Amino acid sequence: MFNEFNLENFENSKIELETLLNSSRKKIDELLVIEEKSYENFVKPYQEIGESINEFITPIFHIDSVKNSEITQKVYEDCLPLISDYETEISQNDNIYTSLKDIQDKSYTSLNDIQKKVLENEIRDFKLSGCHLDNNKKSRLKELNLRLSELSHKFSQNLLNATNSYEMIIEDFEDVKEIPQSDLELAKFEEEGKTKYKFTLQMPSYIAYITYGTNRKKREEIYKAYTTRAPENGKLIEEILKLKDEEVKILGFDNYASYSLATKMANSEEEVVYFLEELAKKGEHRALEEIEEIKEFAKKDGINDIKSYDLSYYSEKLKKAKYDLDEEYYRPFLEQNSVLNGFFNFLYEVFNIKFTQTNAKTWDDKVKVFNISEDDKIIARIYIDLEARSDKRGGAWMNNWHSYYIDKNGKEQLPTAYIVCNFPPSTQNTVSLLRHSDVVTLFHEMGHALHHLLSNVSEPFVSGISGVAWDVVEFPSQFLEYFAYDKEVLKLFSKHYKTAEVLSDEAIDRIIAAKNFQSSLSMLRQVEFALFDFMLHQKLYTNEDEIQKLLDGIREKYSVIKPPKYNKFQNGFSHIFAGGYAAGYYSYKWAEVLSADAFYMFIDSGKVLNRELAVKYKNIVLKNGGSKNMDELFFEFANRKPSVDSLLKIDGIIS
DSSP: OOOOOOOOOGGGHHHHHHHHHHHHHHEEEEEETSSSOOIIIHHHHHHHHHHHHHHHHHHHHHHHSSSSSHHHHHHHHHHHHHHHHHHHHHTTOOOHHHHHHHHOOOOOSSOOOHHHHHHHHHHHHHHHHHTTTTTHHHHHHHHHHHHHHHHHHHHHHHHHHHHOOOOEEEEEGGGTTTTTHHHHHEEEEETEEEEEEEEEHHHHHHHHHHHHHHOOHHHHHHHHOOOOOOOHHHHHHHHHHHHHHHHHTTTTTTHHHHHHHHSSSOOOOHHHHHHHHHHHHHHHHHHHHHHHHHHHHHHHOEEEOOOHHHHHHHHHHHHHHHHOOOOHHHHGBHHHHHHHHHHHHHHHHHOOOOEEEEEOOOTTTOOOEEEEETEEEEEEEEEEEEEOTTTTTTEEEEEESSEEEEEEOEHHHHHHHEEEEEEEOOSSSOOOOHHHHHHHHHHHHHHHHHHHHTOOSSGGGSSTTTTTOGGGGTTHHHHHHHHHHHHHHHTOOOOOTTTBBOOOOHHHHHHHHHHTTTHHHHHHHHHHHHHHHHHHTTTTOOOOHHHHHHHHHHHHHOSSSOTTTTOOOGOOOOHSSSOTTTTTTTHHHHHHHHHHHHEEEHHHHHOOSSSHHHHHIIIIIIIITTOOOOOHHHHHHHSSOOHHHHHHHHHSSSO
16 A cells, blocks of 8 residues: 555665666657657656656655765765756656647647646746757756755755754753753763763754753854854855856746746746735834843843844743743643644544554654544555654655555555654653644644645646645645644643643643744744845855845844844755755745635634634645645635735734
């Protein structure tokens, strides 16, 4: 039913990949000699060839992110040029492109809407890959694609190496006296008969000190280490930008931003910049009030010149004072297994899907695997890897492995996906206790996963998240996040890990009341990142100084508190330099308009756990995957266009 995660022959992956790619080339050549090509005899098997390659290569690239070692790096680097060359070669193949065009022209009236969408997307992507260009330009594009893939991987590896190379050792208990007990236990070690505490740049550890560390100098020390990681990435960024600019100029675009928008829902560069600037204008006044509130609070400690490394510390204290909200109080109620089981109960309540743990092979003992069923029929499988490790890339993400589709023999292929997070690790002596923000992250990544796993689209290239425009791919993930603040939902899993006591209504009310704490500051921060990303790709910035000037200019205009000059945020901006968000980071806010508006339908219905509405959302938005444009699906679900005011209301920025 499902392919097992099996990397026993991992070190020979290059040889196996070469064999697979050569076989795929042969199969495509066989397809191309068919005289009367049709959707069934050409497009369908062509998609399946692509799926088989994705199914083979995904675990190889995935393992380098979650179990990084010299071996995984070598195998990744061995396989990367092979897959890059193959993908470029296929995407520039005039014969495939012409065949797809011919099928579209001859069979258009007999094709269904999903088949038409597959052809539209593929023909568009062939054009964007330069299949219409001469051989010299195609050859250069091939070189550029390979080098950009290498740089992206190097950027990510540098960041992981820098994260793992730093540690801050503290011996004086006064410097850690405010650190929550569960974090302190993870940091504590004995050396030469003395108790000491180690803090690293791995996210749970870094957050613990920057949020609760009493010693201001130590807070700056770890903040500086975090914001100056991987300085060598500065030169990689220069090369990435130069090569991307060359690539899109060959393809006939003015800049990388316009190239990026060719596959997104936004219509123009001006529309994106206007959208972000409008959000900033609407949130600026409130953000200034929020920062003044922190400054006034810090003055009680004699801090009259609040700095970036003070913000988390004093924000946490202010939140506790305003809402009587102490994150540490909640963590015993948010034990990882309890959260996961309660989360599954919620998903059954609203979407009628059931999670059953299975003993499938994984890459780490802490990874859990679940089969997902609907009406007693198994429809998907998910791998969940939640805890931070030193050999694991930071952050949180969903990775799709298999897609749902009906193959050329009429057989149903079931989807699989991975969810990866970096939550506080469990040990022999300590359980993994989450922050509420961790719970929100879990909901977010599951939103992505369900978008992929609940698809029932028969064509793989538009099934699940495949074929979904990048600036709306965050819609389902952000939509699911909102449920993590609902009282009924929280009561499903917020049980004390020792006493089984359920979190009180009063305690939950404090979480809900604090939801929009500093929401305008948060929005301006996202706008700053998004504008920096988008403007960086609107023209060629040739060196680190120019890039820094652009970022400084955006900060001057939109940041209510300026970070120190040593802060080199861009060197760690893996979303755009080692991920798929280049000239697309704005997508988080763009899609949030859809997610906020969709969630308001549940609020307006008077019942957040509204199964009827949730099943409608599942059947229209999730099950259709990328087979229709998201604006069409949203309209079908809501019977109206989305409004940006819903986002501003749900964030408490306007009433």
